Amino acid sequence: MPEVLRVSDVSVRRGPRTILGPITFAISPGERWVILGPNGAGKSTLLNLLATRTFPSSGKVLVLEKEMGKVDLFELRTRIGLAGVGISEDIPYEEKVRDVVVTAAYAVLGRWNEDYDLWDESRAVALLTTFGVRELSDRLYGTLSEGEKKRVQISRALMADPELLLLDEPTAGLDVGGREDLLRRFSNFASDATAPATVIVTHHIEEIPSGTTHALLLKDGVIAVSGPVDQVVTSEHISAVFGVSINVHFDGSRFSARAQA
Numbered sequence: 001m002p003e004v005l006r007v008s009d010v011s012v013r014r015g016p017r018t019i020l021g022p023i024t025f026a027i028s029p030g031e032r033w034v035i036l037g038p039n040g041a042g043k044s045t046l047l048n049l050l051a052t053r054t055f056p057s058s059g060k061v062l063v064l065e066k067e068m069g070k071v072d073l074f075e076l077r078t079r080i081g082l083a084g085v086g087i088s089e090d091i092p093y094e095e096k097v098r099d100v101v102v103t104a105a106y107a108v109l110g111r112w113n114e115d116y117d118l119w120d121e122s123r124a125v126a127l128l129t130t131f132g133v134r135e136l137s138d139r140l141y142g143t144l145s146e147g148e149k150k151r152v153q154i155s156r157a158l159m160a161d162p163e164l165l166l167l168d169e170p171t172a173g174l175d176v177g178g179r180e181d182l183l184r185r186f187s188n189f190a191s192d193a194t195a196p197a198t199v200i201v202t203h204h205i206e207e208i209p210s211g212t213t214h215a216l217l218l219k220d221g222v223i224a225v226s227g228p229v230d231q232v233v234t235s236e237h238i239s240a241v242f243g244v245s246i247n248v249h250f251d252g253s254r255f256s257a258r259a260q261a
Contacts, residue, residue, distance in 0.1 A: 002065050003028055004164055004197040005050060010059030012045055020045045020221045022059060027164075027214075032190055033199045034208045034229065037218035038242050043201045044168065046218065050199060051082045051166050064163055081157035081196065084168025088153055093142025097133070097152055098124055100141050104159035127155035131185050147178040154186070165198040171207045183209045205233055205248065205255040217241045 004027045011021030020042040027033060037043050048054035052063060052073050061068040066076050081104075091100055101124040128134045131151040136144065141152065150170055157165060170186070171179040187210040190198060202208065208215075208229070215232035217224040219241045225232050233255055235248045245260040 003062070004031075004064060006060075006062040007049070008060045008062075010049065010056040010061055012042075012049065012054060013057040018057075018221060020049070021056075023223050025216060025223065025226055027197055027199070029197055030193075031197050031214055032209070032212045033197075033214045033216060034212050034233075035199060035201045035216045035218060036203070036205065036208075036233070036238075036241070037224075039203070041218040041241075042221040043218055045221075047084070047166055047168050047199065047201050050164075051080055052076055078160055079163050081160065081162035081165040082168075083150070083153035083157040083166070083170060084201075087156075088149060091141055091153075093140065095141050096137070097128070097139050097141055097144070098137040100152055101127060101156045101159050104156045124155070124159060127158055128152070130189060131155050132181065146173045147175075147182070150174070151182060158189075162196050165196045167198065167200045169202055169207075170200060171202070179207065183207065187211050205238065205257050208233070208255050210253045 006026040008024050009022050010024070011018055013019065023046070035043050035046060045054060049056060049061060050063065052061075052068055055068060063076060064079055098121070102120050125134060125137060128137060128151075131154055133148055133151045133155070136148060136152070141149065144152065150173075154167065154170060157167070171182055174182065189195060190209065190211055200207075200209070200212075212229050214227065215229040216226040217232060217237055224241050225237050230250060233248060233250070235246060238248050238257060239246045246257050247260050249256045249258075
């Protein structure tokens with residue numbers, strides 16, 4: 001099957017400074033990736049690159065067999081689901097939750113004069129149900145808690161049935177109950193054979209969902225190590241990337257970490 005994404009010898013520069021790269025990696029259909037690294041490692045830059053919202057300064061990025069710089073990005077972005085701080089800040093606070101989700105069918109923020117059919121409305125409600133916030137459908141987005149907003153954002157990201165799903169710190173700021181509930185719901189969704197390939201960015205290995213297949217560790221803008229998650233998220237690799245001696249435990253489903261005494 002064709003690759004979902006391929007990044008080949010890519011760098012991103014801001015003035016004379018290289019903030020990412022050079023990096024090379026690929027994602028295949030059905031894979032569930034997590035990107036980890038300390039603050040300033042380049043995680044958000046990489047995610048924006050995969051979302052076609054940051055252009056490479058050099059190298060080649062192929063997303064869903066389309067090369068950035070040689071394709072209509074507006075059309076390509078309708079095939080990519082994205083949830084994160086950048087999108088959240090642009091959602092109108094006075095928008096109803098149901099409309100926040102359904103407008104993704106037209107890749108717009110804020111409902112205007114678009115014509116949505118019953119299928120669109122039903123899918124929006126079904127996604128809100130999947131992520132536990134159906135009862136908030138008629139609430140204004142700006143009145144939601146941080147955890148509720150994150151669930152709505154993920155529902156919106158999935159509205160257009162994307163082929164690639166990108167999530168930027170989906171559980172950041174949640175209490176432990178909210179985090180565990182959201183991770184459980186996401187893992188159940190992602191276990192479906194028809195679910196899109198996913199990439200999640202996080203600082204914390206406890207936030208890696210069950211079912212994640214691959215991991216990529218970034219340090220100082222370059223890939224320290226990448227590959228199958230159980231071979232990458234290890235005490236040795238995590239300690240080297242974060243600069244602290246850390247014991248990593250994997251129970252066959254989820255990871256945890258503690259600093260070595």
